Amino acid sequence: LTQLFRPLDMLGMVYRTVRQGLIDMAEMFRLIDTEAEVKDVPGAPALVVRRPSITFDHVHFGYEPERTILHGLTFEVPAGSNIAIVGPSGAGKSTIARLLFRFYDPQRGRILVDGQDIAKVRQESLRAHIGIVPQDSVLFNDTIGYNIAYGREGAGQEEITAAAQAAAILPFIERLPQGFDTEVGERGLKLSGGEKQRVAIARTLVKDPPILLLDEATSALDSRTEQDILRTLKKVSAHRTTLAIAHRLSTIADADRILVLDHGKLAEIGTHGELLRHDGLYAEMWARQQAEKENDGVLES
Numbered sequence: 001l002t003q004l005f006r007p008l009d010m011l012g013m014v015y016r017t018v019r020q021g022l023i024d025m026a027e028m029f030r031l032i033d034t035e036a037e038v039k040d041v042p043g044a045p046a047l048v049v050r051r052p053s054i055t056f057d058h059v060h061f062g063y064e065p066e067r068t069i070l071h072g073l074t075f076e077v078p079a080g081s082n083i084a085i086v087g088p089s090g091a092g093k094s095t096i097a098r099l100l101f102r103f104y105d106p107q108r109g110r111i112l113v114d115g116q117d118i119a120k121v122r123q124e125s126l127r128a129h130i131g132i133v134p135q136d137s138v139l140f141n142d143t144i145g146y147n148i149a150y151g152r153e154g155a156g157q158e159e160i161t162a163a164a165q166a167a168a169i170l171p172f173i174e175r176l177p178q179g180f181d182t183e184v185g186e187r188g189l190k191l192s193g194g195e196k197q198r199v200a201i202a203r204t205l206v207k208d209p210p211i212l213l214l215d216e217a218t219s220a221l222d223s224r225t226e227q228d229i230l231r232t233l234k235k236v237s238a239h240r241t242t243l244a245i246a247h248r249l250s251t252i253a254d255a256d257r258i259l260v261l262d263h264g265k266l267a268e269i270g271t272h273g274e275l276l277r278h279d280g281l282y283a284e285m286w287a288r289q290q291a292e293k294e295n296d297g298v299l300e301s
């Protein structure tokens with residue numbers, strides 16, 4: 001009987017969560033997917049991270065058995081490096097992020113963090129080490145301070161202020177009459193896309209994870225805001241192992257290494273310069289995006 005009611009319980013929980021406006025990507029996935037998809041092995045140990053490297057070792061994965069999305073993907077993100085994943089729409093970029101956060105387990109192959117198979121450690125210990133700055137940050141209907149502190153239970157005001165400063169949103173907050181106690185969200189202050197992103201960055205800084213997963217905004221920020229955010233993210237990702245999923249290639253041109261994914265396979269790998277010289281898929285995508293930019297420039301002027 002419990003089995004029968006569990007899905008109903010879950011639906012109720014998701015509904016209440018959505019109604020309260022408590023929508024958060026990780027939280028939503030936790031409610032909808034994780035419970036159904038992956039389970040901890042009984043007695044699984046906690047992940048212990050000393051050198052936060054990431055390894056995909058011949059990973060095969062499909063959401064449905066008849067349709068494989070990743071075909072034996074192998075790559076390494078050395079500790080402290082900054083790696084970008086690019087590729088055509090549907091290539092499997094976000095799927096890699098979902099697997100790393102263990103919303104799903106691979107059907108074959110392994111994903112290692114600091115040499116430990118993430119399928120064999122406790123999920124909560126894995127997720128405690130990874131900070132996600134998602135495409136579209138959704139905030140809780142609560143104060144701006146709460147939204148930042150949510151990064152880690154028990155965070156004090158000093159840490160929250162420091163994180164807001166590092167995310168370059170402190171001057172904005174200090175100008176608000178109620179400062180950190182300002183209500184945001186549906187019934188409170190509406191924040192712009194760029195401000196929301198900064199709150200999400202501050203939240204991640206409070207969490208202070210050794211691994212960062214950046215899912216680049218597809219929703220367009222104006223180019224000055226975007227440049228500002230990129231500068232902030234660059235500072236935040238220095239000294240952290242960073243995996244950035246990018247749609248606009250200009251945002252990741254200085255990554256230590258760029259992985260070009262095509263149909264769930266690694267098509268090319270190299271630095272921006274190397275990939276341009278290689279004159280393959282990346283060079284083609286780059287030329288197309290440059291041409292689009294020039295066209296936009298013509299339209300704007």
Ligand code: ATP
Binds near residue numbers: 064087090091096
């Ligand atoms: P984009 O650049 O458009 O965001 P992507 O490279 O991030 O694309 P993914 O989101 O990883 O692509 O999707 C890869 C493939 O997996 C797509 O064909 C997509 O339709 C499929 N897919 C994604 N999520 C699911 C899901 N929950 N169930 C079934 N198929 C899915």
